[in-house]
Amino acid sequence: MEKVSGTKLVEDDQDIAELQRDYLELNEMNVNIVADGLVGLEEGLTGKYDLIILDIMIPSMTGFEICKRLREEVDTPILMVSAKKEDIDKIRALGFGADDYITKPFSPNELVARVKSHLNRFERLTKGPQSISDEILEVNDVRLDAKSHKVFSFDQEINLTTKEFELLKFLMKHPNQVFSKEDLFERVWGLDSLGDTSTVVVHIKRLREKIEFDPKNPVFLETIWGSGYRFNNN
Structure with a gap:
């Protein structure tokens, strides 16, 4: 399977999506944006992306549903982004298999730091040499x-x-x-x-x-x- 060196961003707020993409691309990451949950799920299931960023409230299906479905088939790192601040939402996201959860509003630099960390660790775990x-x-x-x-x-x-x-x-x-x-x-x-x-x-x-x-x-x-x-x- 051909691997896409980049991040799948599932976010229906165009301004937020473009801001996230700009900061990630400034740090030499390729970003592909989709605004529809079902499309995001279908493309995420291909397993071609290095990392997936999911908003929770998006058209067609929620980020929770997408995360749960993705985790059944791919081990790609999943980072969930939401304005929901309650602990139950964080616990629910992590329970469905998300690797991380960021609450809006957040610093774009924080997003970049977290994405880099997950990408580096995933690459070391799956590709790095083992003693x-x-x-x-x-x-x-x-x-x-x-x-x-x-x-x-x-x-x-x-x-x-x-x-x-x-x-x-x-x-x-x-x-x-x-x-x-x-x-x-x-x-x-x-x-x-x-x-x-x-x-x-x-x-x-x-x-x-x-x-x-x-x-x-x-x-x-x-x-x-x-x-x-x-x-x-x-």
Whole structure:
């Protein structure tokens, strides 16, 4: 499949879309704009784009619906943009598989920083060379193959999004070490103070639902109250 070196921007407000495109193109990124949700979904499903930026309230279908449908078939980084500021909207977006969520109004420079971070990390994860020691990680009944991008829990292969995979890999490389939400956001997302640490909480919840035998009583991904999370290797 031919890869398009650029970003798919699904936004029906022309002024906002053009502002985002201008700032991204100033940073040497190609941007393709569509104003209709259904068209954005169809083009996003081709898997040709490096990153997808979704507004929530757009014609034909919502950004939530698009995100959920995209995540069923592609692991392209998805960044959601919305004027909705409630935590439930952020949690819902992340729950559908979005890698990040930005609330309007925002600084165009913040958008550029987040897009660059996701693009760089996705490229390293999918294309970058792996050392032999990093290729296979096995902790208890979880096995992660970095080279093939596969994860097995209790000998069953599970599907993870890019950020879920990267978060799990980081925790498995540091078994029994406790990391706060802020630590994990900085280490995995690489955005430090630009981000919302609720992203970490949602991704931990999704990982538990996929790798734990009983997500409500996790054995692998433990919560250390008042401190953070650790991957148990006992």
